[in-house]
Amino acid sequence: MEKIESNISKVGGYTGKRMAKDRLFKHFMTFGGLSVIIAISLIFFYLASVVAPIFMPVKMEDLNSLPLTKSARQDTVYLGTEEQAEIGVSMSKRGVVAFFDMRDGKPIAEEKIALPEGVEPVSFAAGDLSQKTVGYGLSDGRMLLLEQKFDVSFARDPNNPDKDIRTIKPGINYPLGTAPLLVDPEGHALKRLSIQHTDDETTAAALTDDGRLLLVSYASTSNMLTGEVSTKREGVELPPVPNGDIRQLLLDVKQRDLYVLHGERFVTHYDVMNKSSPRLVQTVELVPGGETVTAATILSGGFSLIVGTNNGNLAQWFQVRDENNNNHLTHIRSFKPMQGSITTIAPEYFRKGFLAGDNKGDIGLYYATSKRLLLDRATGKGPITVAAISPRGNAILLEGNDGSVMTAKVENDYPEVSFYSLWQKVWYESYQEPEYNWQSSAATSDFEPKFSLAPLTFGTLKAAFYAMLVAIPLAVLGAIFAAYFMSPKMRGVVKPSIEIMEALPTVILGFLAGLWLAPYIDNNLAGTLLAIFLLPFSFVITAYVWHKLPVRLTQGVGAGWEAALLIPVILLVMGVALQLGHPIEAALFDGDMPHYLSNKWGWSYEQRNSLVVGVAMGFAVIPTIFSIAEDAVFSVPKHLTSGSLALGATNWQTLWNVVLLTASPGIFSAVMIGMGRAVGETMIVLMATGNTAVMDLSIFTGFRTLSANVGVEMGEAAVGTTHYRLLFFSALVLFAFTFMVNTLAELVRQRLREKYSHI
């Protein structure tokens, strides 16, 4: 549009005021309009800003060496922190427990464990981190169990009334009393030890210095009336390992499995569920000959074993159940190797991550599920002897060979996300094989979240595919008829009807699809399929009959009303097909087609399936495609068609060779926009499918789409978690996809419009 400007010359007084008002109005409108546009574009940037952190690399501060007191840094066997990562704890081989400030290493408290006269600690074992229990194996065949405790108290800050000051008082506690517990009745020193402790049961596995492998459990029962705790001891000797010296014992947190590392590269798995009759299950070669296992640990949750070797290789193993319900310890995945020989591996408290250190002083922070090396760093302090991760995974503690303790804060909130974990088959703990799976939450805290977007993306595309299968033929063909053949009077009825169709809320379509159509198709499957099959033929047959009818009958009803004539035909065909459905099912499918399909042909059949969604979502998409395609066909310049007709082409030839050829970009863009709508539709898929994230193409099964997944899970996702951000990621993907598809379609249409104006 050409600019029209007011050309009043500047005059004072009244007119000046008007001019000022005019300028004010202009600025106001410009400001308002621009802000609205900016506000809209904010959507994209906001979504992106929420998603971005999950793709950021893990950040770690520089390592901070702590000047610890001598006793605190003598022969350290254990390092740890409390929840807030403010106070660190170190335990020495001799039984000195020292607490220190994580920031500057200032000693806070030091305590020697309660040892009986003349007895020395000879071995050490840490239980599962979440239980905070450790054990010392003693020289007289007994063990001492202790627990770190951190008493947190709050006091009002005198300087700032809005804030409370938190004080943490560390100490140790003996959950089963200060008297050591008997492990070896023969009184030999416990060379190696592994313990797990919960309120009801404590289990220890120990190797004595004369080579016997013992399993002891203490069951604690508290008297309901007196509250007194009584413990019952049970102890057996385990069958010996087949070869080599025992190097490490690992009990899982559920106190069901014991892994014994022996020789250079073997692990033997004992089933110790039944404490009185443990069973040797199998011995597995962890690495090929020539390589030596140098460190191993159990990940949180007690399923997975992480094994490190002298070549720096790291691998994850866990038990996999086969068809006969037997468990086999199986190699699951290998991680990016480290430079030197692995010296220590520390698991995270609640997630499936671990920290490995090697003899060159390098460390690597890994995450098992996503197979990621999150971070590697060279400390330059010689072999790493002890490593630990804080409970919240936001700090690490290391000890180098020279006895220096180092700490660093780590920002590692989204280790679960990697290309591998989002898009490829992942072998999750306790699964029989790698698979695509989306399962974002569960009741237990040691749950391994499964964040595969593959089944959701697949479901989205499957939904769109079946919807388009229904919508494209109906909408495009219908648009051609409406634009080219239909009588104007009928258009007056059809166009508003299509607009009503577009306006029908999807929640109503979903509701009808889920509660009416799905059970109806379930009960009349053969009839429905027959109706779908018969309809196209009925159109052609009707056309032929109409053509053969005497002219005097057809004359009155002019061309352009074919669609109206076909309505009773459609109703008739549908009625007949549905009537025939049950006899057909009786004759061919034993009277119940869905049942027959799943039992005889092995096609799984769900009541709320892709067929239902295809019809319902096709319904929702038809008007979108119809309106745009109709517009494209209708606005083909009249002189083109007139020219073609004048040259003797039939109506159909003109349509096919002239009109459709010209309008095809418009029809293409209509289909694209319809596709965009089908991809993002939420309520219909939510209501008309079972929403299970399965991946198969069958028309008789359901799926779960990205949009439905967001709708279901968004409300319960905790703000800022990986789950929350992945749902935002889903939304961003939907946004970007539909926006690009629509923009492309719009550009195609605009070019087409320009073309029309030239010819």
Place this chain on the structure above:
Amino acid sequence: MKNWIKSGEPWIWTTAGAVALSLVMVYAVVWLTAAQGLTHFWPKPVVETVFTGNDGQAVRLLGEVPDKEEVSLLRLREAGYKIDTQDKFTYRYLFKLGNRDITGTDFKWFPAPMLDKFTYPQDVLAIERREWGNFYGHLKQVKEDGKVVAEGAQAWPELLKRMERSNALFREILYIEKVEIGKLNYALEKLRLQERKLELQNRLTDAARADIQKQREPLEANFLKLQEKIERLRHDIGRDSLSAEIMDGRIIDVPLAKVADAIMPNAMSVWEKIGHYVRKFWEFTTDDPREANTEGGIFPAIFGTVMMVLLMSVMVTPLGIMAAVYMREYAKQGPMIRMIRISVNNLAGVPSIVYGVFGLGFFVYFLGGNIDHLFFPEALPAPTFGSPGILWASLTLALLTLPVVIVATEEGLSRVPRTIREGSLALGATKAETLWRTVLPIASPAMMTGLILAVARAAGEVAPLMLVGVVKLAPSLPLDGNFPFLHLERKFMHLGFHIYDVGFQSPNVEAARPLVYATALLLVIIIVVLNLFAIRLRNRLRERMRGLEGV
């Protein structure tokens, strides 16, 4: 034949078939919703029959028959029914047996071959109870304080009389509970927040505390008084009861306090049925829901929808018009504005759930969370604006419908003939005056059309609302008699979400189904009417513009 195929006739008919099929689908959906939704309120006859089970034991059935379908015998046999026939198909009837507190089953399918003839006894009473759904039985007696006051033929008129009394008492109790006690609670909560605020600001002196306590005392006294009154009314309403014989022959006492409505459907005349229909329809649109939304009315959902749409309109209209005026009248027309125009256009095609996610993250958690910290610290950790609510819902939908309004307004502006602008400018008006006095008024029907379409879209949208403020059961309306009257932070109910929730999340889907159809019908009517209105308006506008161009 060959010539005929060559002529393209069959293909033309196929395209016609596509249109016809689309039309059939649209009207089938509308008809299905209407047919199911409209019949919900019509009193249905209560059937009595005898079901003979596999073991030959006969059970009397008494209930409504809402559905019947042809079913394969294979399925029935798999379900454990022993039916001796060669047929592959038979019929089965869905019985609504009611009395689910007594017998445990409400809805059950029965195969036709195992049922006796249907009879329709005149004295069957169908009671709509306030809890536990419907009750069906033969009316026997009406009692007062356990003593029989009417029996046999006199029972029914006596029951009607006493029901009037019990319903009046019930309404009184409801009023006290909802309105009067609600008001007191609101006032008490405000006092608590006031106290907490003072405490946070370190200004909670003993004087202030005493002052608050002084305000609190009369409220608490009043509260006790009201509770006493309710106790008394509860006692009064518990006076009468009726006893009826249910299908297994037991005589059951039903206190009138639990009876919302009772009819003898088999004995009703057509006029009585019409009266009942109208009354039920009225109750449906004006009552609160009962029994986890599966019974009663949907008034809060209607109210919430209207309220949300109104708030949204207030926000979207000025913003949309401003953006359109800027883009069409003030911005430099070039590739940049063309790109913006395409983007705005395309936003209409962005999935609505994306707006919901944005609304939840940005409005609720970010804006709302900050507002709470700044203005409502006394209520923390309970969120005020930091949790989904009607304000955020309408803001989200305003964003969602913004493109609709912008596009419609732009179209309207572009249709205003050049001659009119030129005329106005030539007469010495400034651009602002031209816009304000001539162009915008002429384009106003277009804006109206945009707004109506936006409203229609917003009324039917559910996916984003699930995230930003809709709940299945809101304890109070966003508008009430307590200052400041409009409570923007409250959660609300919505017709579309009601359909989703009751149809798919409710424990008794079968019982709720007719109600969901009725709700769906209401929603369809609202949206179709709005759309037809918008279409009419747009057509009228185009006509008018065409007329103006000739000027």
